[in-house]
Amino acid sequence: MPLVQSCPTANIMGATLPPIPAPTVATRTQPTQGDHVLGDVIGAMTTAMQAIFGGGAIWLQHLSSYNQILERPWLDLSRLDLGHALNAPIVGRNDFKEYDQHAHMFGIYSARLQWTLCEIVCLGDGLTGQARIIAGATRAWKSAVMAALDDLLNHLVDETALHAYIRNPTAIRHGNITTQHRAISLAAAIAYTGANHGIGKARVAEILANYSQLRPSVAEILARFHDRKKIFNPTTTTPSWI
Numbered sequence: 001m002p003l004v005q006s007c008p009t010a011n012i013m014g015a016t017l018p019p020i021p022a023p024t025v026a027t028r029t030q031p032t033q034g035d036h037v038l039g040d041v042i043g044a045m046t047t048a049m050q051a052i053f054g055g056g057a058i059w060l061q062h063l064s065s066y067n068q069i070l071e072r073p074w075l076d077l078s079r080l081d082l083g084h085a086l087n088a089p090i091v092g093r094n095d096f097k098e099y100d101q102h103a104h105m106f107g108i109y110s111a112r113l114q115w116t117l118c119e120i121v122c123l124g125d126g127l128t129g130q131a132r133i134i135a136g137a138t139r140a141w142k143s144a145v146m147a148a149l150d151d152l153l154n155h156l157v158d159e160t161a162l163h164a165y166i167r168n169p170t171a172i173r174h175g176n177i178t179t180q181h182r183a184i185s186l187a188a189a190i191a192y193t194g195a196n197h198g199i200g201k202a203r204v205a206e207i208l209a210n211y212s213q214l215r216p217s218v219a220e221i222l223a224r225f226h227d228r229k230k231i232f233n234p235t236t237t238t239p240s241w242i
Contacts, residue, residue: 002118002119002120002121002122003119003120003135003136003138003141004121004122004133004134004135004136005136007122007133008122009122009123011115011118011119012051012052012118012121012123013051013111013114013115013118014115017115017116018108018111018112018115019108020112021104021105021107021109023101023104023105023180023182023183025104026099026100026101026103026104027099027100027104028097028098028099028100028177029097029098029100029103030093030096030098030175031093031100034090034091034092034093035091035093035100035102035158035160035161035164035173035181036083036084036088036090036158036161037083037088037090037091037157037158037161037162037165037204038082038084038089038156038157038158038189038207039083039102039106039152039157039158040082040083040084041082041152041153041156041214042077042078042080042084043084044110044114044152045077045113045114045117045218046078047114048113048114048117048118049063049074049117051114051118051121052117052118052120052121052132052134053066054132054232055239058239061239062239064239065238065239065240065241066134066230066232066241067224067225067226069224070221070224070225073217073220073221073224074221076217077213077217077218077221080210080213080214080217081206081207081210082207082210082211082214083207087203089200089203089204089207090161090165091160091161091169091171091173092171092172092173093172093173093174093175094172094174094175095174095175095176096174096175096176096177097175097177098160098175098176098179098180098181099180099181100181101180101181101182102155102157102158102160102161102181102182102183103158103181104183105155105183106155106156106183109148109151109152109154109155110152112148112151113145113148113151113152116141116144116145116148117145117148119136119144120134120137120141120225121133121134122135131231131234132231132232133229133230133231134225134226134229134230134232134241135227135228135229135230136227137222137226137227138227141222142219142222142223145218146215146218146219149214149215149218150215153185153186153211153214154185155183155184156183156184156186156189157183157185157186157188157189158181158182158183158184159181159182159183160173160179160180160181161181162184162189162192162193162204163192163196165200165203166192166193166196166197166198166200166201167198167199167200168199168200169199169200169203186208189204189208190208
């Protein structure tokens with residue numbers, strides 16, 4: 001159940017924390033847009049933040065109303081190029097489908113991070129509309145979120161796509177039915193990129209360097225959540241919390 005005491009609803013991301021994924025159950029895929037070298041960390045976190053604050057298209061207004069000093073570090077983080085901005089490193093592929101362990105592992109670890117982040121929010125409690133309560137920003141919650149983030153970073157990179165992109169980012173890979181796209185860690189990707197050369201190396205190295213800002217930025221965002229209860233009031237004309 002969410003960290004909010006006496007919450008009548010389960011975590012907005014589901015009743016239970018998704019189980020730790022197993023790479024052996026990954027399916028074979030033929031992506032229509034190619035293989036992303038890196039998973040979308042910012043996208044995963046944005047989904048959770050939108051769920052926490054509600055409001056649909058105006059969710060950032062809800063966030064700012066909750067705590068104005070939370071908006072700046074979130075915007076700074078969301079603008080980082082972590083591999084899904086313009087000129088994202090993607091490798092084209094044709095022919096056979098391949099086992100995509102990276103997509104499988106990263107996707108489920110993203111869900112685990114989102115679920116952990118959303119433990120802080122409770123829906124309902126007698127209010128209507130976009131009613132929600134945020135409470136319980138404890139040290140334990142922050143530690144759990146950072147641990148879930150580290151799990152995600154340990155499955156961040158598609159090893160097959162990384163190797164191919166560094167060699168030649170514009171080449172089209174020919175699929176192989178025995179290839180398995182292993183999910184490797186940020187640290188392993190940095191080590192491989194540093195030790196190998198190719199025309200795609202500079203772009204990958206540029207993105208990986210940006211990851212040094214990720215954990216401190218997320219920790220700063222978590223620090224700006226309140227430990228006391230704040231209730232969103234959906235009856236006002238502007239987003240407000242009481």
